[in-house]
Amino acid sequence: MSRIVVIGGVAAGMSAASQAKRRQPDDDVVVLERGPYVSYAACGMPYNIEDPARTLDDLVVLTPADVRERGIDLRLRHRASGVDSGRRVVTVQDLEVGTTVEVDYDALVLATGATPVQPPIPGLDKRGVFVLRQLTDGQALKQHLAEARPARAVIVGAGYIGMEMAESLRSRGLAVTVVERMDQVTPGFDPVIAALVTDALGRHGVSVETGVAVQAVEEAGGDGLTVRTDRGCLPTDVVLVAVGVRPRVELARSAGVALGETGAIAVDDGMRTNVPGVFAAGDCAEARHIVSGRPVWIPLGTTANKQGKVAGANAAGATEVFAGVAGTVGFKVFDLEVARTGLTATEAASLGIDVVTAVSRQPSRARGYPGANPITTTLAAERGTGRLIGAQMAGVGVVAKRIDVFATALAAGLTVEALEALDLSYAPPFAPVYDPVLVAAAVARKRLQAAARKEAAAVGRVGR
């Protein structure tokens, strides 16, 4: 019998522990979780917070009792404070009683997750200022909404958590302003897609200020706050800071585990780190991007679950492989669905991949069918080969599950010509005869052909 220790008990950690126990029922599987919860659906927090009738506890997937029933030695409120990877020992603080013990391991899985970026802005410690990462963060915010009954909110950061929370707080009746330092919302999405997000926010009464830097959060008398920016002051009652996350890698570093270029833990396809016996998975770890072949850091629940499974299996002696990520990300903001997969044209260019881009617009359903709305697609394809490199979509309708077709095409290395020939489902309630996916591919194929003709003509001119 050997012992597998998992540090972190949310998506990746619990997947790892469950998988390890399933593979090696006789092994001792220990989960160290510094918080009071394990295995909760963090992505559901914005929607839960929106509904006063629900409690955040609804998001708990497995109770501690469930976990222990699986034969896992779960230690809640236990913080791993150090790893001696030579002796294979984790130093663990019991946060309840204050004692420190050493736990030895044969295999260790680091599933330490990510932590919200706290920008160097004075006043983020004020009452009424929140982040949203752990279940306890959500509980604190939701309790504040119920008790202080704030009327106004400022969300700092227009990433997808910011967008989801804009919807959530607006739906609870707050006046919401989103402040973003970059010159568009949802950085990482093409401007034409971001413009549709801005439009959706506006249609639903959310103010958006881009290209604005927050300088301080100040008290404004009573329970009020002021968000001071380089473009003026925003009076508010609540501030949500959602400017992204960074990987929690302090423990890894202390254990001599190498980080990658992204700053997250470098892993191989089996989620092994450079240190023998030490694995990493989830939001603290990198993943290989299937389009570029390079390590990337795109912290997401789906990836965390899948990586956790592989790390747990391999910690238990298996040789499973994580297939990598396509960079698929999706979110909903009010009635608008937004999603992307693969590389943007900008990302491709920075990797030396020469792409042609195409923008198209096609209804989500057959003309005349109720709820037929335009879906906008941007598509990047490799010049010369025609291989799909990435796609983004936004519209009021089924968008994310259409992006999945592109994600599948990326995994298979399909060209836009092959995409255009796909036999996709059609009936008036869910697609026009030519699905937006097919139209996007057709437009890209034509742009590739035009580019090739132009190139041939240029070569001809040079030759003359």
Next chain:
Amino acid sequence: MSRIVVIGGVAAGMSAASQAKRRQPDDDVVVLERGPYVSYAACGMPYNIEDPARTLDDLVVLTPADVRERGIDLRLRHRASGVDSGRRVVTVQDLEVGTTVEVDYDALVLATGATPVQPPIPGLDKRGVFVLRQLTDGQALKQHLAEARPARAVIVGAGYIGMEMAESLRSRGLAVTVVERMDQVTPGFDPVIAALVTDALGRHGVSVETGVAVQAVEEAGGDGLTVRTDRGCLPTDVVLVAVGVRPRVELARSAGVALGETGAIAVDDGMRTNVPGVFAAGDCAEARHIVSGRPVWIPLGTTANKQGKVAGANAAGATEVFAGVAGTVGFKVFDLEVARTGLTATEAASLGIDVVTAVSRQPSRARGYPGANPITTTLAAERGTGRLIGAQMAGVGVVAKRIDVFATALAAGLTVEALEALDLSYAPPFAPVYDPVLVAAAVARKRLQAAARKEAAAVGRVGR
């Protein structure tokens, strides 16, 4: 300048004519259409009929004037009565004035479509008995609904037109009974999927009788009708016969054009028939199935449009290729979406493909998110290789656009293992962490592994 004649002016025919004219603007492109309309969205008829406020004319995509503006010589109410492929001449009757003329061609595109199967049941000529194929059929039915105000309908045939019309007529307040000769609704779908369709019909107040043969339609006094079956009599006011279609190939046959095993026109990848200069496209023609590699006849609007484009381009001298079909079909009945792609286990078996099947059930959205409902998936994968062979899905939620992921996987020849590794979009409003597609692939992968182990064990026993 040469002349391209297209027989049939709906999906395939208009696509062919438009494409030909675009490729060769100086060519003479003639469309012969026996009906009074061209280019209408036939698939929209059930939804249009459902809504008394709309007229069937809404489904017309291009008016005759639009078509003529494209420089196409459109001849409505002109019936092609014969083709002499030796002399390259079509005999054409002007149904308005009764004259017959000969039109010669350099290239001919047969887009004659399909015609409803009229089962040998006495009484199908009675007032109140309808089929639904052409726009004029829809107009006749809709007018009857408005004028005769029938209270009861019997739909003969539980294919997807029957299902869509059950919803349509039920939504208009009629008491609807569906009668199907086979022992399940939607033949061509797996029984577990068909059971969900039956359930949806029942939940919405539609009676379903399977394994019942209609023997006659009789007058029952007043405007009433009686549908006599081998299991008793059904009193009704309206009967819709929707027992499928057959390809219209009389003209092709007269021209010496060879039919395939399916009874539809045999074509190559360029939509060429065996007769030089004669192409065929749409519901009258076969297509290559990308999984089996065999010719199939699956008449659908999407295929008709795509084949028409290829036929038109090639009639104009190009060498375009139609990539084939995956057998993707989808429909909605009330709140249930149903779709399939690829081969069923039964179809695979008949082709000598040894498959393992898997049934799975996974919510459409994250647990706790409003509208999270189970989606049922059946999946067939090739024993040994693990290659995806086909999939079917049904559920209240996004189903058809999930089937598209399987359709893409079929085109790329992916295994279920590769499917399981896909980086699909995830956020609570549109998927659980493990999308139904991924769960279906995982269940299939496990069943394949179990089958392989069983086989290995059997070999071991034999070897002993």
